[in-house]
Amino acid sequence: MAEAEPLLEARNLVKRYGQVLALDGANFTAYPGEVVALIGDNGAGKSTLVKTLSGAIRPDSGQIFVDGKAVSLSSPLDARRHGIETVYQDLALAPDLDAAANLHLGREIYRVRALQILNKTEMRRRAVAAFKDLGVNLPDVGAPVASLSGGQRQSVAVARAVAYASKIIFMDEPTAALGVVQRERVLDNIRRVRDRGITVVLISHNMPEVLAVSDRVEVLRMGRRVARFRTADTNVEQLVGAMTGALTTEDEPGPGSPGSGSPGSDSPGPGSPGSASPGSASTDGRGAA
Numbered sequence: 393m394a395e396a397e398p399l400l401e402a403r404n405l406v407k408r409y410g411q412v413l414a415l416d417g418a419n420f421t422a423y424p425g426e427v428v429a430l431i432g433d434n435g436a437g438k439s440t441l442v443k444t445l446s447g448a449i450r451p452d453s454g455q456i457f458v459d460g461k462a463v464s465l466s467s468p469l470d471a472r473r474h475g476i477e478t479v480y481q482d483l484a485l486a487p488d489l490d491a492a493a494n495l496h497l498g499r500e501i502y503r504v505r506a507l508q509i510l511n512k513t514e515m516r517r518r519a520v521a522a523f524k525d526l527g528v529n530l531p532d533v534g535a536p537v538a539s540l541s542g543g544q545r546q547s548v549a550v551a552r553a554v555a556y557a558s559k560i561i562f563m564d565e566p567t568a569a570l571g572v573v574q575r576e577r578v579l580d581n582i583r584r585v586r587d588r589g590i591t592v593v594l595i596s597h598n599m600p601e602v603l604a605v606s607d608r609v610e611v612l613r614m615g616r617r618v619a620r621f622r623t624a625d626t627n628v629e630q631l632v633g634a635m636t637g638a639l640t641t642e643d644e645p646g647p648g649s650p651g652s653g654s655p656g657s658d659s660p661g662p663g664s665p666g667s668a669s670p671g672s673a674s675t676d677g678r679g680a681a
């Protein structure tokens with residue numbers, strides 16, 4: 393594939409919590425139709441970055457571009473309007489409602505809107521279709537989510553995001569609590585979503601998982617992006633090296649430095665020629681997969 397324009401780009405994001413500089417001029421790039429892993433040590437700023445990119449919090453400064461256009465994401469609803477959905481780590485499901493109702497949480501379909509009478513048949517029909525589409529097997533879409541297993545719940549949360557995301561889905565540690573089989577199921581769903589042309593941003597501490605499912609990896613350290621890799625060209629040692637500060641592929645100006653440039657100008661990204669990358673942390677094109 394030829395040079396792709398970023399779908400989403402963050403430049404120089406700064407977010408301060410009191411004395412803590414959670415984001416210290418962070419950059420982030422996601423390209424169309426890829427799985428990009430966002431990794432970093434505890435406290436590196438990953439969740440903060442995701443929250444700013446999904447409209448949950450406002451950065452103190454910095455810019456966000458969607459399809460090359462500067463946007464201001466003032467709420468999760470605002471982000472949704474740009475095709476951005478988020479699967480939060482706690483999943484934000486309503487345990488007492490069934491899977492179909494959870495799928496439509498906040499976007500209920502009404503039979504008689506004025507009377508708030510829900511069209512349960514239609515919601516159920518769409519839910520069954522959405523789960524089938526994702527290869528999710530639920531024993532009963534009418535069962536309360538509380539009665540589902542962790543992996544099944546995860547699948548409901550993923551299905552909900554997939555049902556509404558038109559461009560990009562953030563998943564903040566979706567597999568952290570899952571067993572081997574359930575984890576594989578979620579990873580399969582991530583691949584399916586990607587194959588439908590939707591970009592997935594996966595936050596994970598599990599390096600084998602990152603290597604198995606992602607096309608690219610971006611590494612955050614102390615509130616800044618310190619490295620980017622094509623997954624096909626990297627390995628656990630490099631990823632750990634980047635997380636711990638032993639390795640960097642970035643040569644980026646810090647926050648407040650002049651010339652924040654235009655979006656997409658600071659490759660490496662897919663399709664750009666590798667530059668200034670130590671070792672095999674090269675950057676030519678998307679993974680072969």
Ligand SMILES: Nc1ncnc2c1ncn2[C@@H]1O[C@H](COP(=O)(O)OP(=O)(O)OP(=O)(O)O)[C@@H](O)[C@H]1O
Nearest residue numbers: 409412413414432433434435436437438439440441
């Ligand atoms: N609401 C908050 N109030 C104060 N400090 C915060 C808040 N949220 C995050 N921080 C701080 O910002 C820094 C980055 O936190 P963040 O949650 O983004 O890290 P993370 O990379 O997601 O870590 P983890 O891998 O542990 O989830 C941390 O030092 C954290 O203590």
Ligand SMILES: [Mg+2]
Nearest residue numbers: 438439440564
């Ligand atoms: Mg986090």
